[in-house]
Structures are given as C-alpha cells and as structure tokens.
Amino acid sequence: MSVVVPIAPFDVANFASSFVPRWLQLARDQVHGGIVDRLALDGRPVEGDAKTTLVHARIAFTLAHLHLATGDQRLLDAAIDTYRFLDGHLRDADGGYRFSVSRDGQPLADPTSQVRRTYDQSFVLLALVTLRKAAPNAVSQHRIDECWDFTSQRLTDPGTGALWEDDVMAAAGAKPGDLRAQNPHMHMFEALLQAFEMTGDRVWLERAEAMLEIGRRFFIDEATGAVREFVGHDLQPLAGTDGERREPGHQYEWAWLLHRYADLAGVNDARSLADPMIAFVERHGLAPRSGPLEGLPFDALDARGQVTENTHLLWPLTEAGKFYAARLADTGDAMRARGLVSTLARHFFAPAAATGLPVWVNRLDADGRPVWSEALSRLLYHVTIFVTEGARAGLWTLTPLPSPTAENH
Template identity: 30%
Template structure:
C-alpha cells in the first residue's frame, strides 16, 4: 500500500465533510450548482459556467465510485439535468454561461467547455445516470465539433471563424474526455480523436529542447510569438504526463519518454523551494514568471506521482515518486485547512499568504481526480 495513512485522512475528509457540504450547500435546490461557497459555508449567487456544472456532476459520480454512501446519484443527476436543459445551443454545441435561473448569458461555445460536456456524459453513462441517449448525445457533440472546429491538419480550432492563438489546454481535456469514453468500451468516434490528440501533443505541442508543453500556439501549431509562446504551466506538465500514460494503457501507444520528460520539467522548475508547491507558470527555460500556487496544480502533481510510483519497479525511482506524492499531499492539506471542513483556498501567494476568497466549485473535479487515485493506492476503496 502507498500512503495508507494519507488515504485514510483523504477518505474521511471527502466522505464526512466535502461531499456532504458541496451537496447540501453547493447545490441550488432550484437547479444546478453554485459557482462558489464562501469560507463561512454560505453559497455565492453568481452566473454559472458550464464547466462547473459538468465538473460537479463528475465529482459526485467519482465520490459514489469511491464508496460515499450519500446521495451521489441524485447529486450527479442534478447537475446533468441542469446543463443539458440550459446550455445546449441550437447548433448542438454548448454555451459557456447562464444566469442562476438558467437563462443564457454568453453564447460562446468554448472548446474547453465542450470537452467537459463530453467528459461528464461519459461518466454519467458509466454510472447509469441520465437517459439512454447519452452515447448518441456525445457522438452528436463530437461530430459537431469535428464539423465546425477541425483544424486543417490535426486537432481543433478555438472558434469559427478562426481565433488565434490556439491552445493546448482544451485539447488536454478533450483527450481526457475521449479516453473516458474509450474506457467504457464506446470507441467510435472517440478512440480516433484520442489518438489524434496524443499525436498532436507528442509531435507538435512538446518543446523538443526541454520536453515541456506550452499553452499558446499559432495556426500551424508552432509556439506563439512573444511571451505567450514561452508560457509553461507546471500543473499542465503533470496533467499531460498522466494523460500520456493513461492513453498508453488504453490505446497501446507508448509515449513514456515524453511523459517522463514532462514530469521531470514540472518537478525541476515548477516547485517553489520554500512552499514546496507547484507554481502557476514558468517560461520556456523554466524561470518562474507567476509564483502563485493554485490548488489544482497540487492535485495534478499528486495524481501523476502516484501513477508513476505504481508503475515503477521497487527501488530508488519508485521511492522518489512516492516522496513526491507525499509532499504534494501535505501541500494540498494546507489548502484544505480552513474553518469549515470540506472547503479550500485556491491561490497561495509567494509571500506565504492565501488570497481571501470563496472556495471555487471548479476545484472539486481536480481534488476528486487525485484523491480517487490516492484512495485506491492506499487501499481505501
């Protein structure tokens, strides 16, 4: 077992505090989920992003998989019905923002958000939540994305007509969503899209000099000019590293060398020496450019370190990954140390202070993704 005591702590935090709180206080009885919960435990009334509804639906499904005895099916269906009812546009893509009552506020169909619709539908299908048409709904969305947004060479455009720069981040989450469908044995058309995104990541998004993936690219998948093209987010190095490994297991494509380089770059350049937290951004050479440490980057480091440790042979290499995972978990606990158990802080500044703000619901997806791996590694599922 790896990190057994840490897994026990995480299970208690999830089952006794976080999942009950985000259902009882984080769900709007009239429909959908609130964007944030203030650190005193009261929900924040604000316009609702599509990504929050889809992520929260997933979070409760994952909680159910892990054994939470609460109403996870009801909670997931609560989010699923809201985003399916209020976000779908006439063309089959999904708008990014609605008012608390579900009225449209922004018709933009962000590529990133479409990825999370596909992701939530895959997990709802796996859990038997929703109607029998979820596969057809997902296939229709993927077909519309391909029709409207296919890049002329590989990958997807941000918008039609073209908007630059192109971004790696939506592709990362599209890959995650496609792999979720492949995991369920629904391969068409998702396996082909996943293979193409893996190829895009391995052959065009990675900087061959450093092994790191950037954030912004020109229309031909070269790094964007200026400062934008030099941005490297350590959290995304860990996230892509995990997805390359996951894709290898599911698709039989071996990009372990690329995965290892991504992890190494994130670990070498992305960890603040004082806080031991993964910072937000460095430049192409690894010099820090944004020393804020967001919560989500810590969870991605934790998940990837655990996955790499599980795959490593016994010895110093495995022990190093376990040590990384332990450090990432201890850092994560600093974010979770708030007066109302089950909430969190999001931004840890270079001076050691946290930004005083409500807990964003969007972080729960990252937390569940990491703690699911931790609980399994520690024998608590």
C-alpha cells in the first residue's frame, strides 16, 4: 500500500510531499481525465468549467519540476498523466495548442476555444522540455520541435521578431486598437531559458537572447526602467490606461528571469536591466509597513508609480518571493522571502489551515480580506517556483516522501 501523509495546514517544507499530492486527489478528474480549472474552498471542482491548455501545461511543468527537485515518483506519474490529456485533447494537428476543450475533452463550438494563444504555447514549451528531462520516454523531441516551429513560424511577426498575441492576429495582422502584451514574450523567454537549462543546447539560449532583445526594445520604459504591460498594435508606446499600466508582479518576474539569464549565459549586463525594475516596485508598488499586508505587491500601478489597483493577487507575492530567494547569495537578506512565505501561509492559504483542505484564495483587498475565494489550478505554478527557489537558496528544506517500511511494501 502507498504511504499516507497526514493532513496538515499549508507548510512550505511539506508542499511537495503532502500539499500537492492531496491537491491532486481533488483536482484530477477521475471520470474524464485531466485537471479541473479550479476548486471551491470546500474542495469541490467548480462545475461547468472547460479544460484549458494553460492549466494542463502549467500543471505538467509544475509536477515535473517538483519531481526533479524531490525525486517523488507520484509527482512524475501525475505529470505524465496531465501531459497525456494535453497532448491527446488540446493539441492540434499542426503542432499548436488550442485554448480549451469541454470537460470530457471534446472540441467546443465556441470559436474562442479554438484560438491558439502565444501565451499558452510558451507554457506548453516549458512543460515539454521539463517533462522530457524528467522522463525522456514520455515526451518526444519531435513534439518539442513542433511546438517551437508553430510558435516561430505561425505566431511570430517576421518583420520585427515580436510575437503575435494569437493565431487570429497572426493571420490578419495587428490592427489599430489591438494591444500587444509583454506577457507572452516574458513567458517565452522563460520557456527558452528552461529549454537551454534542461538540454544544454545553445540554440535555445540564442532564441532566448532574441526574445530578450524584443522585450528590451519594445516593453521597457526608458524613463523608469519598468516593464510596460501593453504597447500599441505597431509596438509603439501607448497613451491611456493600458499604455500606462505597470504591474509589480511582472517587474519581479522579469528581474528574476534577467538574473537567471545572466547566471546561465554568463552575461552580467542583463542584471543592470533588472535593477531599475526592482527599484520601481520597491519605491511605489508595495503595501506600507504600517498596514496588515506589509511588503505585499499591489496588483497595478501607473507609469508614475501611483497605485491604481490596491488589491493583492496571490501570484505577485510569489514572484517577489522567488526573486528575493534567488538573490539571497548576493544580498544576504533572508527576511524578505521568509516574510513573504509567512504572508502566503497566513493570508492566502488560510482556508488550508482552517479546514485541512489543499485550497487557497486568489485575491485580497487592502485590508487582507479575501475578494476572490477560489483555488485556481494554474496558480500552483507560481507557488511551486517560489518554494523551489527558496529551497535552492537554503531558506528551507523540502521534506522528502518517507521511505516505505516493510509493512508498506
């Protein structure tokens, strides 16, 4: 029989060995396969949701990544199972991955479900290269090549090298009024760095460097060094609310990636791009020390640093946490990452402490009250990298799965 890990509140040390396996018991669809989109706080799947490429790619990556960090075979088995649903139901014949299918894995009539978003393809690539590293027989190199070929040939503007938002924009071209987002570029940069780290093949590093140049050229505000969320259809700076939007979480995420690139490529110049991003968010984008959510990133600012959304999503906290954890060797400051993981457990994972269920809330108001009380499956990707970066930095240790005793054989 398998080892049963006792139910406990969210604890970073037991995240991989206990929390995630218990979450899988609730989030895996035992009837149709795959992963549900979200859980209510009572641990039940929210009815009526489609199944998406984003969730399946992120969860396949998350589980494979945790397996590589811990050696836990349960996580690898679940990663392979999640990938099989992704490959069998969400992948199209041309190598692209559609937005969603029905809960039972069937194509949907809604045209938006058939769109191949560049953002989603980045997470597919992230999942494929990581799972192939963890289990070479589970993912073929051909699948990885097809995903990249679809992205580079179908979703990339040949004139600029920038990514189209999706295959609809790629077919029609960007029109006045269309927004071009930094987010697909950032996550493709992440996936390409991961591909290089997983394979050692420098072609992936060269592709990552090209993606970094797109980010540098079009999405960094020269006035502050902060990352813009959106530019216009022509990739030029945009006036108005969309063009002014700056998200603290993405400043941290880009900064973490820039340092990761510098570490992998030995190119220290990239670190200088990260410094203004962190300076901007630390100056303008964190909840005050006098409040109940000290140091928690706000959801959005404008270009001058004024807070435009004083709520707090879960994921920006994890991006801040993984940045500070990864930079521990340089700064010697363990308090920021430790403080953020304490806030994560105390506020966002409070339902886990109260009920013993592996659930969380997604957003808090300025006073720390939940305003979005659902456990979105895709968020485990964010929490996982924070947890593993902290472990890599020596801030905590991931508890291994107990060795089976003779009675358990």
